[in-house]
Amino acid sequence: MKKLISLVLFLSSLILVPQVLAQNNSYISIVNPVRGNDFWDLKDQKPETAVLGQIAILEKFNLPATWLIRFDALDNQNITLKLKERPLDEKGLFLEITPTWTTQAKVGYKTSNTWHAAGSAFLTGYEREERIKLIDTAFKSFKDNFGIYPVSVGAWWIDSFSLDYMEKKYGITGALIVADQYSTDNYQIWGQYFGTPYYPSKNNALHPAQTLENKLDIVITQWALRDPVNSYGNGVIESTFSVQANDYTDYHNLGISYFSTLIDAYTNQQFNKFTHIVVGLENSYNWSKYSGEYQRQIETLVKKAGVEKLAIVTLKDFAGWYKFSFPRLSPEQLIITDDPLGSFKKTIWYMNPYYRVGWFYNQDGSVFRDIRQYIDGEEELCLKVRCDSVNFATSATRV
Secondary structure, eight states, X not given: OHHHHHHHHHHHHHTTSOOOOOOSEEEEEEEEEEOOSTTOOOTTOOHHHHHHHHHHHHHHHTOOOEEEEEGGGTTOHHHHHHHHTOTTSEEEEEOOOOHHHHXXXXXXOOOOSSXXXXXXXXXXXXXXXXXXXXXXXXXXXXXXXXXXXOSEEEOSOOOHHHHHHHHHHHOOOEEEEXXXXXXXXXXXXXXXXXXXXXXXXXSOTTSBOSSSTTBOOOEEEEESOBOTTTOOSSSHHHHTOBSOHHHHHHHHOOOHHHXXXXXXXXXXXXXXXXXXXXXXXXXTSOHHHHHXXXXXXXXXXXXXXXXXXXXXXXXXXXXXXXXXXXXXXXXXXXXXXXXXXXXXXXXXXXXXXXXEEEXXXXXXXXXXXXXXXXXXXXXXXXXXXXXXXXXXXXXXXXX
């Protein structure tokens, strides 16, 4: 407790430190999740439409990307053949479960009120032996298509049992999960390092490992990176302050200047040894509506890469750099930022393998809104048995 009090006092003093441009390593990964025909509901758009449009934009700037492909999209040759023409791009698996996948794996599909409910779409909706069957089926199909096993996987939540299995059997090096969200999509992914990568614990993928014995040698990165100032809350309105084009345009009528400011909020951090941000768009969104903003995002990243020395890399390459640079445990991370919307508000986020602390200066004054202790060995929800829901926010350990 004395260490925590000292940490709180230290963080309080940091707001007085002038901020300068970071001189450290800053990385951007362009990641595009690819869904297939299962539950497809865009009548005027095919699964390959957005993929082909994204490729056209990326080719203009000669940029690499990571494509996380869902099982039902692996049989779409309009997608896979085109991706094979881009050898510098990384192809990985998007582990979102649908009936096509469960049928091939000879596992019963868990029907919920919506196809994207946690009990249907996440591996945690299935028992351990079913998770193994699903994973083996997906990796086999991927190798049949691309000739190799993927080293990057993603889903809005992946449990530590599945991560451990994929690391040991298939050698994955990185996994993408969704950033903090309290109620969006009716599940809670909450409490991990805020907006930054980390090595997860073998017992809880939201917790950074505290020992080498309890460490999964996998780099966790985050989708829909949140606004450090405005995203903290229990509703969709808060969580949609993010780098996602569909979030900030649809819910807040914001544009590319907000996106640019949010990127700067993460990359201009003088105390961190590195920065990593994921930017992308799912192919299940209306391409005619979002293609313009997607291109503006890519153009913004290219400009920043030229001026601010940002490197645009695949998830695989970033994971390789991270593991080389930090071979033991996750480094501490510190985010100090003014409000990207331009108000008087300020925020400090501090993370290390033992604590996560969020300090806010807002209309309520100086407030510590998030003080969270990571307990080594504490098991995540649904680790050993299936669950219909995942609600990490209401079950998280707080101090």
